[in-house]
Amino acid sequence: MSDNTVYRRLGRRLRLAVIGGGPGSFIGAMHRQAARLDDCYELVAAALSGDPERSRVAGSGLGLAQDRCYPGGQALIQSEALRADGADVVAIMTPNDSHFGFAMQALDAGFDVICDKPMTNTLQEALILHQKVQDTGLVFCLTHNYTGYPLVRQAKAMVLAGQLGEIRLVQVEYVQGGRAKAGPGRKAWKEDPVRGGPSLVLGDIGTHAHNLLRFVTGLEVAQVAADVGCIVPERTTHDYAGALLRLSNGARGSFWVTQAAAGVENGLRIRVSGSLGSLEWAQEHPQVLHFKPLDAPAQVYTPNGPGTLPLAARASRIVAGHPEGFHEAFANLYTDAADAIAARRVGQLADPLSLHFPNATDGLHGIRFVTAAVASSQNQGAWTPL
Numbered sequence: 001m002s003d004n005t006v007y008r009r010l011g012r013r014l015r016l017a018v019i020g021g022g023p024g025s026f027i028g029a030m031h032r033q034a035a036r037l038d039d040c041y042e043l044v045a046a047a048l049s050g051d052p053e054r055s056r057v058a059g060s061g062l063g064l065a066q067d068r069c070y071p072g073g074q075a076l077i078q079s080e081a082l083r084a085d086g087a088d089v090v091a092i093m094t095p096n097d098s099h100f101g102f103a104m105q106a107l108d109a110g111f112d113v114i115c116d117k118p119m120t121n122t123l124q125e126a127l128i129l130h131q132k133v134q135d136t137g138l139v140f141c142l143t144h145n146y147t148g149y150p151l152v153r154q155a156k157a158m159v160l161a162g163q164l165g166e167i168r169l170v171q172v173e174y175v176q177g178g179r180a181k182a183g184p185g186r187k188a189w190k191e192d193p194v195r196g197g198p199s200l201v202l203g204d205i206g207t208h209a210h211n212l213l214r215f216v217t218g219l220e221v222a223q224v225a226a227d228v229g230c231i232v233p234e235r236t237t238h239d240y241a242g243a244l245l246r247l248s249n250g251a252r253g254s255f256w257v258t259q260a261a262a263g264v265e266n267g268l269r270i271r272v273s274g275s276l277g278s279l280e281w282a283q284e285h286p287q288v289l290h291f292k293p294l295d296a297p298a299q300v301y302t303p304n305g306p307g308t309l310p311l312a313a314r315a316s317r318i319v320a321g322h323p324e325g326f327h328e329a330f331a332n333l334y335t336d337a338a339d340a341i342a343a344r345r346v347g348q349l350a351d352p353l354s355l356h357f358p359n360a361t362d363g364l365h366g367i368r369f370v371t372a373a374v375a376s377s378q379n380q381g382a383w384t385p386l
């Protein structure tokens with residue numbers, strides 16, 4: 001990631017506008033920092049809060065020009081579209097129920113879009129938004145940021161290169177403890193099915209786990225048999241989902257996500273087994289990828305270490321042995337999207353290796369999965385096609 005392809009293609013940085021991610025938001029700062037890491041974007045405009053006055057004050061606090069600290073997302077999109085020096089890209093990091101509306105408005109106004117997950121709250125919205133992206137030809141990046149880790153990309157590249165043989169089994173789990181105690185969480189909107197979506201745990205972290213499985217294996221979930229509910233007494237929103245999966249090539253899978261495992265922090269983990277060997281990666285130790293080949297000693301891959309494949313090599317900014325983490329992985333999505341956006345704007349082809357960032361098709365698959373898992377659970381765990 002040393003070469004700034006945006007400068008090479010456009011002769012300037014991309015102008016970025018953000019909607020959401022104001023004071024109190026964890027992910028807003030991550031987006032803004034990710035955008036800056038490789039110097040591909042400059043932040044020019046923001047609507048940081050749903051409250052007009054707080055939005056303006058927060059924008060000033062980031063050093064933005066007064067006339068580009070907008071009271072809301074719609075005003076930002078309308079005004080930036082009219083400016084000669086207006087934003088090129090709109091990034092959306094608001095509560096889930098507003099992703100669809102802001103993304104549709106931004107695409108209609110000609111902006112490339114970076115949007116946080118889940119892409120939408122309903123399958124109908126996901127279908128419409130996916131179609132809009134195809135019709136406009138604009139870039140749409142969905143920030144399933146865990147796909148940006150160098151060793152997740154190494155895992156994908158090893159599967160693609162056939163090093164695991166035929167994939168037969170996948171286990172993915174995302175275990176957190178933030179909702180282990182009864183009572184409402186810090187963010188009330190997440191508990192509201194209209195704002196947070198039909199399943200809190202599936203929208204919040206289930207879509208990440210599902211996307212990671214698809215990213216690494218290149219397979220789709222064809223059918224799901226799920227049990228979705230709450231493991232903490234008194235809670236009514238989903239804090240747990242367990243499921244068996246049948247994958248598109250006939251492989252079997254298991255999926256286990258919860259936000260109510262007391263004491264656990266951010267345990268996203270994937271294991272993939274093929275006819276020639278098995279891989280294992282865990283987010284809390286992202287610098288190691290275990291590979292256990294059939295009939296040969298176990299191996300450990302490290303970022304930029306021996307055996308690093310090109311898709312993974314470009315995801316590291318530093319020589320082997322120097323830790324990189326969440327910020328850098330998040331930035332890899334921003335930088336890859338920047339190359340696609342800059343290439344589109346000047347009528348060039350993007351670097352094929354930059355095109356692995358999650359997009360609207362991935363977002364649609366994620367919402368299909370949530371919808372099918374909830375339906376399966378409501379039907380006593382019956383096998384349900386996606």
Ligand SMILES: NC(=O)c1ccc[n+]([C@@H]2O[C@H](COP(=O)([O-])OP(=O)(O)OC[C@H]3O[C@@H](n4cnc5c(N)ncnc54)[C@H](O)[C@@H]3O)[C@@H](O)[C@H]2O)c1
Pocket residue numbers: 019020021022023024025026027028047048049050051072073093094095096098116117118143144145187203204
């Ligand atoms: N990719 C990830 O790993 C990750 C992690 C956390 C959250 N998220 C996603 O990011 C989104 C926000 O989550 P969060 O945890 O930061 O929520 P949050 O409630 O902490 O923050 C939301 C922010 O958006 C602002 N906001 C609300 N409505 C708005 C509107 N209409 N216009 C402009 N700003 C508005 C709020 O003022 C707040 O600053 C969610 O979709 C969530 O799923 C993704």
